Amino acid sequence: MKPRLAAAAAAGLLFSMPLVAAAQPVTGPYVGAGAGINLFHDTTSRGFRINDDDIGFVGLGSLGWGFGNGLRVEVEGNYRESEIDRIAGPGPGGVVGTSGYVRQYGAMGNVLFDFDLSSFGIRPDGFMPYIGGGAGYVWTDIKNARLNVGGSGYRLDDSDGNLAYQGILGAAWGFNGAVPGLSLTSEVRYFGTVNPTLNLDRTSGPARSDAPGSLKLENNNISVLLGIRYALLAPRPAATAAPAPVAPPPAAARTYLVFFDWNRADLTSRAREIVGEAAQNARRVSSTRIEVAGHADRSGTPQYNQRLSQRRAEVVASELVARGISREEIGVTAFGESRPLVPTADGVREPQNRRVEIVLR
Numbered sequence: 001m002k003p004r005l006a007a008a009a010a011a012g013l014l015f016s017m018p019l020v021a022a023a024q025p026v027t028g029p030y031v032g033a034g035a036g037i038n039l040f041h042d043t044t045s046r047g048f049r050i051n052d053d054d055i056g057f058v059g060l061g062s063l064g065w066g067f068g069n070g071l072r073v074e075v076e077g078n079y080r081e082s083e084i085d086r087i088a089g090p091g092p093g094g095v096v097g098t099s100g101y102v103r104q105y106g107a108m109g110n111v112l113f114d115f116d117l118s119s120f121g122i123r124p125d126g127f128m129p130y131i132g133g134g135a136g137y138v139w140t141d142i143k144n145a146r147l148n149v150g151g152s153g154y155r156l157d158d159s160d161g162n163l164a165y166q167g168i169l170g171a172a173w174g175f176n177g178a179v180p181g182l183s184l185t186s187e188v189r190y191f192g193t194v195n196p197t198l199n200l201d202r203t204s205g206p207a208r209s210d211a212p213g214s215l216k217l218e219n220n221n222i223s224v225l226l227g228i229r230y231a232l233l234a235p236r237p238a239a240t241a242a243p244a245p246v247a248p249p250p251a252a253a254r255t256y257l258v259f260f261d262w263n264r265a266d267l268t269s270r271a272r273e274i275v276g277e278a279a280q281n282a283r284r285v286s287s288t289r290i291e292v293a294g295h296a297d298r299s300g301t302p303q304y305n306q307r308l309s310q311r312r313a314e315v316v317a318s319e320l321v322a323r324g325i326s327r328e329e330i331g332v333t334a335f336g337e338s339r340p341l342v343p344t345a346d347g348v349r350e351p352q353n354r355r356v357e358i359v360l361r
Contacts, residue, residue: 026066026114026231032074034185034227035059040082040102041222045215048200049088050145052102056082058223062110066231070114076134080104080191080221087147087156100145100156104193104219106138106164114172128183129171138164140196140219152205156215160196172229181234184226191221254281256358258316262299262349265311267319275316278358279323289361290325292317294334297353298346306336316356 038058042051057080064074084100112132141159148154170187197216256278258271267275282290294313296305313332321327340353 026064026072026229027068028066028231028233030064030066030072030074030181030229030231032062032064032185032227032229033060034187034225036187036223036225036227038080038082039222040080041218041220043218043220045217048147048215050084050102050217051086051088052082052084054083054085056080056102058221058225060225060227064110066114070116072112072114072130072132074110074112076108076110076136078104078106078108078138078191080223084142084145087145101143103141103143103159104138104191104221105141106136106161108134108136108138108164108166110134110166110168112168112170127171127173130168132168132170134166134168136164137161138193140193140198140217142198146203149208149211152208152211153203154211155201155203156198157201158198160198162194162196162219164191164193166191181231183229183231185229187223187225187227189221189223189225191223193219195219254278254285254360256360258356258358259351260312260354260356262297262351262354263308265308265315267315271316272319275319275358276323278360279320279325282320282325282329282360285360290320290330291357291359291361292320292330292332293357293359294332295339295341295353295355295357296337297348297350298337298340298344299349300337302336302338306334309336310334312354312356316358320358 036058038056040052040056042049044050058078060076060078062074062076064072066072080103082102084102087100110132111134112130114128114130117127117129139159139161142156145156146153147156167190168187169189170185172183172185174183195216195218197214199214200212202211256274258267258274260266260271261268278290292313294309294311294316296309296312298305300308310332313334317327317330317332320330337353340350341355342350342352344350344353
């Protein structure tokens with residue numbers, strides 16, 4: 001009973017740990033390892049009872065893959081060991097020596113799911129509980145377990161491999177990005193196998209009819225583990241660069257508006273004056289880029305207005321070149337009716353929307 005209480009207390013401690021670090025979502029490959037205590041439940045077969053009141057050991061390692069949506073799959077290798085305290089038989093029982101123990105080792109395939117508790121106000125990078133289960137193949141090995149049956153000595157020293165299964169309840173905490181991809185884990189696991197059959201060998205005294213040739217044992221375990229998990233492809237924090245010298249604020253861009261008559265792409269005399277002013281100021285302030293953007297009102301179809309705004313922009317760009325601006329300095333775009341200066345309903349002829357904007361930067 002004491003080992004059971006110890007396991008319950010350990011499990012409660014593991015799942016009430018303060019949230020001092022942030023769990024990191026698992027995406028891509030990861031590796032994990034854990035160790036802790038194991039309780040091998042007492043088992044009875046054919047009148048024989050194996051008692052294990054001590055706390056045993058469990059260790060495991062895993063290689064897995066996280067799909068980024070909470071689902072994970074992994075392959076696990078595990079090892080458990082517990083010391084046998086006493087074997088009682090149908091005859092006078094015998095106290096087992098300290099060399100008697102149970103070993104269990106094998107491989108499992110697990111499927112796990114991480115829970116996102118954001119809807120409860122708990123950030124995924126603050127606390128990440130998970131559940132899972134697995135199946136595999138495990139060998140159960142009992143070594144040098146001795147007993148006395150009516151004056152005859154017997155020894156249980158054999159192994160048997162069987163299908164195994166387990167259920168997993170766990171939680172993970174990370175390190176607030178200090179070590180990207182690394183998380184602490186705490187778990188409680190139920191682990192069992194198909195009942196192994198182990199030979200019971202007579203070592204001294206006459207053979208007895210109440211001592212069978214083999215025992216078919218139940219195999220049930222409760223394990224509590226602490227471990228680590230490392231996601232191999234976790235994003236690394238960007239390196240902190242030295243602060244760059246503060247650059248002077250850029251000069252404010254200057255904008256010139258060139259307006260057009262309805263459904264026209266030729267320049268009026270006033271439009272030529274505005275383009276000339278823009279060209280003159282561009283040379284004076286040594287602008288590095290001249291942006292020319294054509295627009296149209298909503299009186300035509302969007303496709304037609306797109307082509308019309310392109311023609312208007314090209315006409316203004318050609319006029320700038322004629323006034324001494326290099327064509328390589330000019331960037332031409334056309335927005336059709338998508339960026340009106342004055343919002344209107346479809347089909348409205350709005351003069352201010354029939355324009356080309358010249359921006360000096």
